[in-house]
Amino acid sequence: MSIFKRLFFLSSILxxxxxxxxxxxxxxxxxxxxxxxVQPQNGMGSVSGQITDNETxxxxxxxxxxxxxxxxxxxxxxxNENGEYQITNLATDxxxxxxxxxxxxxxxTEMIEVKSMSNSSINxxxxxxxxxxxxxxxxxWLSVLPDDDETRQFILDCQGCHQLAWVRxxxxxxxxxxxxxxxxxxxxxxxxxxxxxxxxxxxxAPHTSVWLEQYLTDDVTPPQPLPIQPEAQNIRIxxxxxxxxxxxxxxxxxxxxxxxxxxxxxxxYSLNPDTGEFTRYALTSNANPRAIEIDSQGVWWIVFGxxxxxxxxxxxxxxxxxxxxxxYAHSIALxxxxxxxANGHFKANPGKVMxxxxxxxxxxxxDIPDNNTSNLTGLPxxxxxxxxxxxxxxxxxxxxxxxxxxxPQTSEVIHYELPNSTSGPRRxxxxxxxxxxxxxxxxxxxxxxxxxxxxFTEWETPTKNAEPYVVKVDKARNIxxxxxxxxxxxxxxxxxxxxxxxxxxxxxxxLIRHMAIDESTGDVWFxxxxxxxxxxxxxxxxxxx
Numbered sequence: 001m002s003i004f005k006r007l008f009f010l011s012s013i014l015x016x017x018x019x020x021x022x023x024x025x026x027x028x029x030x031x032x033x034x035x036x037x038v039q040p041q042n043g044m045g046s047v048s049g050q051i052t053d054n055e056t057x058x059x060x061x062x063x064x065x066x067x068x069x070x071x072x073x074x075x076x077x078x079x080n081e082n083g084e085y086q087i088t089n090l091a092t093d094x095x096x097x098x099x100x101x102x103x104x105x106x107x108x109t110e111m112i113e114v115k116s117m118s119n120s121s122i123n124x125x126x127x128x129x130x131x132x133x134x135x136x137x138x139x140x141w142l143s144v145l146p147d148d149d150e151t152r153q154f155i156l157d158c159q160g161c162h163q164l165a166w167v168r169x170x171x172x173x174x175x176x177x178x179x180x181x182x183x184x185x186x187x188x189x190x191x192x193x194x195x196x197x198x199x200x201x202x203x204x205a206p207h208t209s210v211w212l213e214q215y216l217t218d219d220v221t222p223p224q225p226l227p228i229q230p231e232a233q234n235i236r237i238x239x240x241x242x243x244x245x246x247x248x249x250x251x252x253x254x255x256x257x258x259x260x261x262x263x264x265x266x267x268x269y270s271l272n273p274d275t276g277e278f279t280r281y282a283l284t285s286n287a288n289p290r291a292i293e294i295d296s297q298g299v300w301w302i303v304f305g306x307x308x309x310x311x312x313x314x315x316x317x318x319x320x321x322x323x324x325x326x327x328y329a330h331s332i333a334l335x336x337x338x339x340x341x342a343n344g345h346f347k348a349n350p351g352k353v354m355x356x357x358x359x360x361x362x363x364x365x366x367d368i369p370d371n372n373t374s375n376l377t378g379l380p381x382x383x384x385x386x387x388x389x390x391x392x393x394x395x396x397x398x399x400x401x402x403x404x405x406x407x408p409q410t411s412e413v414i415h416y417e418l419p420n421s422t423s424g425p426r427r428x429x430x431x432x433x434x435x436x437x438x439x440x441x442x443x444x445x446x447x448x449x450x451x452x453x454x455x456f457t458e459w460e461t462p463t464k465n466a467e468p469y470v471v472k473v474d475k476a477r478n479i480x481x482x483x484x485x486x487x488x489x490x491x492x493x494x495x496x497x498x499x500x501x502x503x504x505x506x507x508x509x510x511l512i513r514h515m516a517i518d519e520s521t522g523d524v525w526f527x528x529x530x531x532x533x534x535x536x537x538x539x540x541x542x543x544x545x
Contacts, residue, residue: 045114048086054125059083063101072241138163138486142465152422155442161531180209201378242536247527331385427470439468483512
């Protein structure tokens with residue numbers, strides 16, 4: 001890199017205060033760090049120091065510093081505007097400490113011991129990363145494609161399981177049209193219209209392959225990630241290496257345990273946040289658990305995908321009951337009367353929603369008319385399912401650009417088309433006023449639907465093409481949290497001020513499928529589940545005041 005380019009790039013990094021993926025000089029001592037440190041708690045230690053550029057010695061703000069123990073638990077913080085950081089409340093243990101951020105190579109220490117009531121001082125000097133394009137997320141690469149419905153449909157068909165940036169990293173560059181065509185036809189063989197899991201529509205593989213080659217070339221420079229906002233610096237992210245496979249959905253139980261579905265390992269897990277330990281609950285072979293809710297008695301209600309069942313599981317007695325539903329269900333919801341609801345992921349002409357009465361095991365099926373006003377190709381791909389305070393059932397059709405409500409008393413179904421075409425409504429939630437907050441996966445927007453006025457309001461997400469996948473509302477704080485699939489970020493939307501804050505995540509290809517909010521603390525729990533698996537993790541984000 002020429003001197004001019006280096007200085008220009010470095011100044012851009014410092015001005016943008018950017019951050020994302022980082023070989024160091026370091027000093028380790030149990031002495032006072034160069035910044036004011038927080039006194040460690042009894043039984044706990046801390047690590048602190050400063051991040052600087054190895055040639056200019058300039059401090060680098062908003063870099064991730066991570067402490068990883070032998071059990072696969074990683075605690076991450078961001079350096080401040082002076083490049084200073086501190087990781088507090090680390091249990092006495094041995095850790096690998098590392099630093100990384102957008103535009104810089106990762107730097108890692110040897111294993112160090114963190115002792116109780118002491119602070120270890122570790123400074124990092126980071127070197128410029130030559131291949132910066134390898135550090136941008138799928139959202140930035142998607143922004144290289146045209147901003148039109150063809151790109152929106154490509155996102156719907158091909159980006160629900162993995163990030164576009166992952167493809168470039170796997171192949172060490174972009175594929176040719178013939179390579180793209182081979183890959184697309186392979187995926188159509190797994191998930192195309194004529195398969196048992198038809199999430200990909202009738203895509204024209206030769207056309208799409210030429211189209212991708214036209215825009216995705218090794219000569220193209222993608223946009224840089226948006227700068228990290230100063231208010232996003234005060235975070236603590238804890239990542240727990242998931243001991244199963246495919247952590248799809250998660251919920252919090254009454255004891256603060258995190259309950260996770262192991263979609264690919266056919267089991268369930270309970271995570272103790274205090275110890276970082278997972279407890280495994282074995283299920284039936286090929287259970288394929290994906291969605292979960294917990295009822296008022298503490299019973300887990302789980303969708304078993306491949307067996308076409310809904311199951312109830314009592315974690316105290318480990319009693320498992322299964323209810324055949326005759327379809328591959330996607331989501332589950334509970335009403336105030338204790339009934340469980342499930343939807344047919346691939347059902348069409350008409351779609352199907354089923355109610356299960358746990359008292360007598362009876363089931364009732366409701367038809368969801370196609371009513372394809374968008375005239376879109378492929379199946380509707382029924383996605384999320386929720387029950388409101390009045391026991392009205394709400395659902396989303398990912399591919400057909402609509403939400404619907406079902407009145408169980410009358411069986412009446414009303415569809416609501418989203419304002420923009422090919423928006424891809426995915427996993428939504430209700431606020432305190434009964435409004436629906438909807439992530440527009442392929443549209444790159446957050447939408448609110450007022451069921452009384454029957455109107456939509458939309459906001460563009462700060463990161464373009466971030467693929468908003470799931471929304472959860474912190475009702476105690478009137479905050480909407482948005483999990484992205486493509487941006488390696490988590491977003492917070494303040495309903496009162498209508499403002500966004502985006503929080504960077506330390507792990508690349510961090511595709512978020514589901515979230516849970518601890519309303520007592522405001523902590524946000526979510527999981528990474530990238531296919532093919534990159535790193536399966538359960539994650540906790542805490543805002544440090």
